[in-house]
Amino acid sequence: xxxxxxxxxxxxxxxxxxxxxxxxxxxxxxxxxxxxxxxxxxxxxxxxxxxxxxxxxxxxxxxxxxxxxxxxxxxxxxxxxxxxxxxxxxxxxxxxxxxxxxxxxxxxxxxxxxxxxxxxxxxxxxxxxxxxxxxxxxxxxxxxxxxxxxxxxxxxxxxxxxxxxxxxxxxxxxxxxxxxxxxxxxxxxxxxxxxxxxxxxxxxxxxxxxxxxxxxxxxxxxxxxxxxxxxxxxxxxxxxxxxxxxxxxxxxxxxxxxxxxxxxxxxxxxxxxxxxxxxxxxxxxxxxxxxxxxxxxxxxxxxxxxxxxxxxxxxxxxxxxxxxxxxxxxxxxxxxxxxxxxxxxxxxxxxxxxxxx
Numbered sequence: 001x002x003x004x005x006x007x008x009x010x011x012x013x014x015x016x017x018x019x020x021x022x023x024x025x026x027x028x029x030x031x032x033x034x035x036x037x038x039x040x041x042x043x044x045x046x047x048x049x050x051x052x053x054x055x056x057x058x059x060x061x062x063x064x065x066x067x068x069x070x071x072x073x074x075x076x077x078x079x080x081x082x083x084x085x086x087x088x089x090x091x092x093x094x095x096x097x098x099x100x101x102x103x104x105x106x107x108x109x110x111x112x113x114x115x116x117x118x119x120x121x122x123x124x125x126x127x128x129x130x131x132x133x134x135x136x137x138x139x140x141x142x143x144x145x146x147x148x149x150x151x152x153x154x155x156x157x158x159x160x161x162x163x164x165x166x167x168x169x170x171x172x173x174x175x176x177x178x179x180x181x182x183x184x185x186x187x188x189x190x191x192x193x194x195x196x197x198x199x200x201x202x203x204x205x206x207x208x209x210x211x212x213x214x215x216x217x218x219x220x221x222x223x224x225x226x227x228x229x230x231x232x233x234x235x236x237x238x239x240x241x242x243x244x245x246x247x248x249x250x251x252x253x254x255x256x257x258x259x260x261x262x263x264x265x266x267x268x269x270x271x272x273x274x275x276x277x278x279x280x281x282x283x284x285x286x287x288x289x290x291x292x293x294x295x296x297x298x299x300x301x302x303x304x305x306x307x308x309x310x311x312x313x314x315x316x317x318x319x320x321x322x323x324x325x326x327x328x329x330x331x332x333x334x335x336x337x338x339x340x341x342x343x344x345x346x347x348x349x350x351x352x353x354x355x356x357x
Contacts, residue, residue: 001308004289005178006349008253010245020238028205032240038247039188042155043164047197048190050235050243051204055172055187056121057084058233059147062170062189062200065090065118072112073121074104075319075334076341080174081123081149082318093117094319094328099336100278102291103130108333110138119145124153124163126314126343127257127286128277132158132166145169151187154180155254157284164190175243180253180286180348183243186235203230256348257287263355264290264344274300275340289314290346297342304344309354314343 020031032050040048051058065071067089073082075094085092096108102125109120122135132148139146150156150163151174157163164171171190175183191197202208207230215221235243268274277291294300297313304311317338319328328334345354 001305001310002345002350002354004310004312004314004343004345006347007177007182008180008246008249008348009182009242010249013242013245016241016245017238020241026237028234029237029240031237031244032235035183035235035240035244035247036188038244042247042250043162043190045165045190045192047192047194048164048188049197049200049204050175050183050186050188050240052186052233052235052239054080054084055151055174055189056081056147056149057087058187058200058204059170059172059189060084060088060090060119062196062203063119063145063147068116069118070114070116071119071121072109072117074123075317075328075331076102076125076315076337077121077123077149077318078151078315079318079321080151081121082324085121086323090118091116092324094331094334096331097333097337098131098278099333099340100275100293101128101130101280102126102277102337102341103128104135105333106131106134106138109135110142113138113142113144117142117144119147121147121149122168123149124156126277126291127153127156127288128279128291129153129156129158129163129283129285132168136168139169147172151179152288153286155250156286159282167192169193170196175239179288181243181246181250183235183239183246186239186243199228202228204233206230206232253348254286256350257346258285260346260350260355261285261287261290263352264292264346267355268292277341287346289343291341291343293337293340294342295340297340301342309345311342311344313341 065088069090071085096105148171173188207226207228275293
């Protein structure tokens with residue numbers, strides 16, 4: 001069975017990990033800093049930091065989302081995208097999507113804005129960049145934040161620039177096992193504002209200013225005050241090492257994924273029952289998965305699995321879960337997309353012979 005997702009791990013990972021474990025230098029350190037440096041160079045944004053946990057939750061706290069606030073998000077998202085909103089005490093407001101792309105509909109987002117709206121979470125489905133300029137303009141006009149969820153879309157491009165370098169307030173990445181790059185766990189944020197970046201650095205380290213936290217004897221300095229609340233959410237050194245080791249492989253891995261997408265497109269080009277997820281001219285998807293739309297989705301799913309190709313719907317529309325407290329009617333784009341979408345393996349591990357069906 002060709003898997004839908006697979007963990008990438010370079011052959012030389014183990015020796016370096018063992019060396020770090022033996023050294024005792026396990027918390028945030030030189031390898032995590034090296035990973036961050038490589039991320040900044042790759043994305044083209046010098047305001048990127050890593051985190052040990054869910055970067056969406058970190059981003060929401062960074063912009064002070066709290067009880068009474070509203071956050072607009074698509075139901076066609078990962079639970080790791082939507083549940084953090086509830087944790088902050090804020091209200092999830094569901095917006096519709098373009099059924100041909102799976103992306104937030106900017107016009108419906110604008111309709112959902114109220115005096116309590118503080119942020120939009122812009123989820124990029126399966127590596128396909130959404131309507132970035134349009135969503136950002138809606139946010140700017142209404143003086144609210146945009147958090148892009150690029151957890152499935154690292155390396156994807158919009159108008160020739162990597163996600164994380166498109167002038168969005170905050171772009172969140174995931175470095176969990178089935179992402180590229182993976183760092184075993186953790187995530188990252190790219191921000192477009194120096195003050196917000198400095199705030200994030202403090203927030204992930206208990207509000208500590210490390211450059212003057214200790215005196216010349218290595219003792220905690222009484223002269224170093226802590227004036228802001230934070231937590232301990234910096235990425236550990238082992239994860240940083242694994243992530244940094246993967247960075248040189250990214251371009252080739254993404255090329256393989258894009259090549260596989262072309263093969264799938266050719267395979268389905270004469271099938272009238274299938275529509276390929278619309279790729280807009282200004283985007284270059286990373287193809288975390290290859291999404292298609294079909295009226296005969298369930299039949300196609302069974303057929304592909306019979307052919308030893310593991311396919312899946314991956315995400316259930318989140319507004320069906322009772323944890324969110326309400327189901328939203330009238331989201332016609334979500335209704336159409338959720339009833340037709342199916343995801344096929346498109347990753348670096350898929351070979352030409354795998355797709356010789």
